[in-house]
Amino acid sequence: MLNKFPKTHLAAAVVITAVVSTAMVLSPSSDVEAKRMSVALDIESGKATPMQPAAADNAAASADAQSAPATLSATAPTEATAATAVDVPAEPQLTWSRFDIRSGDTLSSLFKKAGYNDGLMLSVIHGEGEADALQHLYAGETIGFASNDDGDLVQIQLERSRLETLQIDRTDDGFVGEKVVREPEARITYAEAEIDSSLFGAGQSAGLTDKLTMELAGIFGWDIDFVLDIRKGDRFSVVYEELFLDGEKIDNGRILAASFNNQDREFKAVLYTDEDGVSAYYTPEGRSMRKAFLRTPVDFARISSHFNLSRRHPVLHRIRAHKGTDYAASPGTPIKAAGDGKVIHAGRKGGFGNAVVLQHGNNITTLYAHMRGFARGIRSGQRVTQGQVIGYVGSSGLATGPHLHYEFRVNGAPRNPVTVPLPDAEPIPGDERQRFNAATQGLLAQLDTFQSTSGMTLARGE
8 A cells, every 4th residue: 555645646738739620601502512621730740631521520529538637536446545535625615796787887886786885895996906997897798796605705807808807806915906818719710712793792601701801802902903803703712710719709810811813813912920019911922912002992882983084074064074083882981091191181172072182202192072071180280091081971062972082193193093003012121031931931831731622612602
């Protein structure tokens, strides 16, 4: 019989097999075939091996079983267990009172619901750390009060979201608060689709949310005009993150790499975070996907009138040059600054109605006309950044209906906004190129591997 039981138990550790899943939404349409694909990554060799769905599920179950914590069997005692019975003090039992915060609730009223007075409330919010943040409550949050067997308040949890909680604990020196942030598990997912009638239809067939499809369009929006350039048969592929918490998907994360084939032109983009923590999308060669100007200042609007220096004016009924492009959109649609610049006019401008003029550098100006109104803070002398909302679509001035009239001028001369060459933004600096290559090669290789091994029929949008 052993005289002493070992003080520690060593549990076997398992190297986690990375599983990369392809999410494609099933559809009853005969034009759509969606399949699930997982890829096992060998940690040492880096080789990706496609797996059948059943094999992938079995591998995941096996990994879960191996990574489960080791436990002691509750069978008949052995000599070792019989000789080492140890009394382990039980964890103190806490009693919780939880409340969903509604409009009109106050911290004082919530304390009273939990059975505590304002004096204790003041002691809590005047505690150390982040305790005072308890004063900022918002409808939809959940607050919990924990008491011990004596009825003393020992902990408060304010759940701001599934990922963020303000936790306040009673200590010998008073209350101490801290913000507890949970990190969701990011699972890499792949989707691809072929456009049949619309980008959003194809995205939905591929299992993408409209928000993710918008982000995809934003990445390639400087090279592809999603109003004019999209054609049936265009394709896209995207590697992105799905975020999971406690085994449940809670959101989509970032797009990591993507490709878009538009009228036989292929564009690729990869996400890169520089040494300053700034993330942006670049071509595989290190050129910024971002241009100095947006191609269109309103999202997914319809061109109602093209650039035409010999156009007959629809209101004046005479030949009058149309020095810009008109984008028809619903009243109130946000209008974005095409590039970084300075507001040199914000107000009424003759037949243009409510208009904004931006100065970009020394030789380029852009004009946005017929607005319903201006965004907050937009006034002459104000600096704006590319993509910042500067106003809203309307029909002020000489307009037959709600639309944006947009002009692009170089050295004062009007240029067609749809076809004018747009200058690139700054590429990856030479001294950071090696770091860029090291950080992005793996993502681009993943994109290529998925494209070559997916073996699935491209989803067609309805």
